[in-house]
Amino acid sequence: MDAAKAVMPRPSGSVDHLARLARDDMAGVDAIIRARMQSPVSVIPALADHLIDAGGKRLRPLLAVAAARLAGGEGDAGLKLAAAVEFIHTATLLHDDVVDSSRLRRGKVAAHLIWGAPSSVLVGDFLFARAFELIVETGALRAMEILARASRVITEGEVLQLTRAHDLNLSQQTYLDIISAKTAELFAASAEAGAVAAGASLDACAALRAYGQNLGLAFQLADDALDYGGVTETLGKNAGDDFREGKATLPLLLAIARTGPREVAFWERAIGRQEQTEADFRRARELIIGAGALEATLDLASDYADSAKEALSLFPANDWRLGLESLADFAVSRRA
Amino acid sequence: MDAAKAVMPRPSGSVDHLARLARDDMAGVDAIIRARMQSPVSVIPALADHLIDAGGKRLRPLLAVAAARLAGGEGDAGLKLAAAVEFIHTATLLHDDVVDSSRLRRGKVAAHLIWGAPSSVLVGDFLFARAFELIVETGALRAMEILARASRVITEGEVLQLTRAHDLNLSQQTYLDIISAKTAELFAASAEAGAVAAGASLDACAALRAYGQNLGLAFQLADDALDYGGVTETLGKNAGDDFREGKATLPLLLAIARTGPREVAFWERAIGRQEQTEADFRRARELIIGAGALEATLDLASDYADSAKEALSLFPANDWRLGLESLADFAVSRRA
Numbered sequence: 215m216d217a218a219k220a221v222m223p224r225p226s227g228s229v230d231h232l233a234r235l236a237r238d239d240m241a242g243v244d245a246i247i248r249a250r251m252q253s254p255v256s257v258i259p260a261l262a263d264h265l266i267d268a269g270g271k272r273l274r275p276l277l278a279v280a281a282a283r284l285a286g287g288e289g290d291a292g293l294k295l296a297a298a299v300e301f302i303h304t305a306t307l308l309h310d311d312v313v314d315s316s317r318l319r320r321g322k323v324a325a326h327l328i329w330g331a332p333s334s335v336l337v338g339d340f341l342f343a344r345a346f347e348l349i350v351e352t353g354a355l356r357a358m359e360i361l362a363r364a365s366r367v368i369t370e371g372e373v374l375q376l377t378r379a380h381d382l383n384l385s386q387q388t389y390l391d392i393i394s395a396k397t398a399e400l401f402a403a404s405a406e407a408g409a410v411a412a413g414a415s416l417d418a419c420a421a422l423r424a425y426g427q428n429l430g431l432a433f434q435l436a437d438d439a440l441d442y443g444g445v446t447e448t449l450g451k452n453a454g455d456d457f458r459e460g461k462a463t464l465p466l467l468l469a470i471a472r473t474g475p476r477e478v479a480f481w482e483r484a485i486g487r488q489e490q491t492e493a494d495f496r497r498a499r500e501l502i503i504g505a506g507a508l509e510a511t512l513d514l515a516s517d518y519a520d521s522a523k524e525a526l527s528l529f530p531a532n533d534w535r536l537g538l539e540s541l542a543d544f545a546v547s548r549r550a
Numbered sequence: 551m552d553a554a555k556a557v558m559p560r561p562s563g564s565v566d567h568l569a570r571l572a573r574d575d576m577a578g579v580d581a582i583i584r585a586r587m588q589s590p591v592s593v594i595p596a597l598a599d600h601l602i603d604a605g606g607k608r609l610r611p612l613l614a615v616a617a618a619r620l621a622g623g624e625g626d627a628g629l630k631l632a633a634a635v636e637f638i639h640t641a642t643l644l645h646d647d648v649v650d651s652s653r654l655r656r657g658k659v660a661a662h663l664i665w666g667a668p669s670s671v672l673v674g675d676f677l678f679a680r681a682f683e684l685i686v687e688t689g690a691l692r693a694m695e696i697l698a699r700a701s702r703v704i705t706e707g708e709v710l711q712l713t714r715a716h717d718l719n720l721s722q723q724t725y726l727d728i729i730s731a732k733t734a735e736l737f738a739a740s741a742e743a744g745a746v747a748a749g750a751s752l753d754a755c756a757a758l759r760a761y762g763q764n765l766g767l768a769f770q771l772a773d774d775a776l777d778y779g780g781v782t783e784t785l786g787k788n789a790g791d792d793f794r795e796g797k798a799t800l801p802l803l804l805a806i807a808r809t810g811p812r813e814v815a816f817w818e819r820a821i822g823r824q825e826q827t828e829a830d831f832r833r834a835r836e837l838i839i840g841a842g843a844l845e846a847t848l849d850l851a852s853d854y855a856d857s858a859k860e861a862l863s864l865f866p867a868n869d870w871r872l873g874l875e876s877l878a879d880f881a882v883s884r885r886a
Contacts, residue, residue: 255710309675313668332649335671336709339645342675343702346682350694358686358694366679373672374591 222509224516227543229271232280235537239279242290246297250344261329261337265304268320274400275300278408281422284534287412294348295357295411299404301345302365308338314459318452357407364403371395380460382470382486389464398430421525428522433545435515438463442499443508454495460485468507477501515546560852563879565607568616571873575615578626582633586680597665597673601640604656610736611636614744617758620870623748630684631693631747635740637681638701644674650795654788693743700739707731718806718822720798734766757861764858769881771851774799778835779844790831796821804843813837851882
């Protein structure tokens with residue numbers, strides 16, 4: 215079965231529209247990122263650049279910048295916050311790859327395999343601290359609160375995920391709690407901090423936070439679907455990583471709930487006891503697709519994308535809002 | 551040769567005087583630490599408590615509290631900052647023990663050996679983020695600057711140390727740069743942040759920062775001497791850890807510079823190539839003591855302790871100042 219064709223097409227969004235609108239802002243963010251990842255200790259910029267140069271989608275800083283503009287922000291107040299958000303995100307990636315022993319990130323060999331886990335841990339710490347230096351420079355106390363809290367909530371989500379790995383009985387609610395904390399919180403905080411930097415009203419800040427939260431949930435659900443429905447070359451990371459690490463994501467949980475007792479032994483061996491053979495990922499993918507679990511995961515992602523778009527209803531239907539709406543669709547329809 | 555008797559006695563200071571003066575403040579700090587290490591994710595407080603319950607000397611929060619009082623602070627403004635400083639320190643310990651694969655910390659099995667390195671990394675991140683939440687709650691922008699910068703400088707020191715491990719040709723200046731960043735910076739920032747929280751004058755803030763910086767250097771030099779001159783039971787960590795990890799600390803660097811060409815092969819094998827036998831630590835200790843390298847390291851520590859005391863000269867000679875002076879002597883004379 216061709217995994218890429220195993221799911222219904224969704225409204226196709228794009229990040230391009232927003233990226234074009236925000237081109238100048240993002241060039242400013244990039245300049246701050248480049249300047250502030252420097253250190254007299256040369257391993258630090260070398261390791262940080264390995265990940266930052268690989269690019270990624272820069273969704274979180276883009277979100278901060280777009281939220282600031284949609285909320286009427288006119289100056290450059292949001293750019294340092296946007297750079298800080300990318301540093302926080304990069305720090306969590308460095309630590310996650312150590313925690314998960316991942317081998318591939320953004321299409322490149324993971325940093326800890328080149329510079330060692332100790333350097334990855336410490337450079338993650340550097341970027342996290344640097345993020346707070348940048349945030350403090352803005353003098354925006356409310357943005358500091360939002361991003362300090364988000365940084366803490368992310369770690370709670372990561373630890374919760376770690377302690378519930380291999381748990382075939384994880385409830386859908388706990389799964390949603392995990393992705394809400396580990397992923398959606400930083401999307402929410404990025405959008406809210408951007409709005410705060412723009413001096414937006416409480417209502418506008420809350421609306422942009424809600425947009426970010428729902429976008430983040432849609433994004434992570436689609437990510438978890440791509441781990442079974444995507445291909446390594448396009449993803450920039452290895453398809454099947456979640457399965458091999460025994461992460462109890464929604465496609466897996468739904469398939470386990472929907473497949474018959476005949477398959478229980480398979481899931482208990484491959485996920486519960488982590489005894490896997492080469493062929494297991496293929497079988498898991500077939501079971502997941504056969505059970506309609508990818509489809510159901512993307513349905514839920516679409517629901518969150520719709521909620522994200524609805525949260526923007528109080529703003530004028532200008533280019534920034536249209537760009538953010540398209541980004542919500544993109545979070546679900548993307549193939550990477 | 552009995553290592554404990556291999557060095558001259560120094561002015562014996564004590565932490566007790568200051569600890570008695572600050573008893574109520576430190577009880578307040580402890581209450582904040584207990585309350586704010588909590589999380590619905592139960593592994594987090596369990597792992598954090600393993601380290602925090604083991605106590606340690608709580609030197610950094612004590613320093614923040616004492617600096618605030620010496621600078622005339624009357625309210626509780628410094629307590630949250632003091633708790634934050636201990637969280638930052640605990641986070642760095644958790645990550646350091648993963649980075650160094652240490653087995654013992656504060657007399658207990660290192661956390662990563664019980665909960666695994668991934669949990670130690672993530673709980674370190676949690677404590678770091680929590681520290682910033684606490685700092686933001688104080689609303690003291692200048693304290694945020696100081697502690698964000700310190701957090702970043704610490705990681706630079708750690709990475710520099712990591713990349714220069716096993717380097718027999720490390721200069722004394724680079725060694726001092728490393729300990730200045732990885733240890734003295736947080737002592738300096740703790741004292742300065744305490745002074746800032748008390749609303750102290752710029753001169754008083756600078757004096758307390760200088761005290762903390764010099765105290766931190768004295769403390770780390772004595773620590774590096776204790777790794778060769780102390781005993782495991784008293785230290786709460788394994789004597790010889792630095793040697794086994796090949797860390798180029800001052801006792802080692804001085805001994806290498808002072809011992810003859812006959813010993814070069816020994817140092818190159820044991821430190822440069824990290825090929826060690828059980829008997830090597832004993833031999834290294836004898837060479838270091840024989841070369842007077844412990845003595846010279848503690849001489850330098852004494853100089854910094856004197857500079858620390860001198861930095862306090864602008865304050866009235868009250869109990870707080872006497873307590874801080876005694877703490878400076880203690881940093882050098884301690885056996886653990």
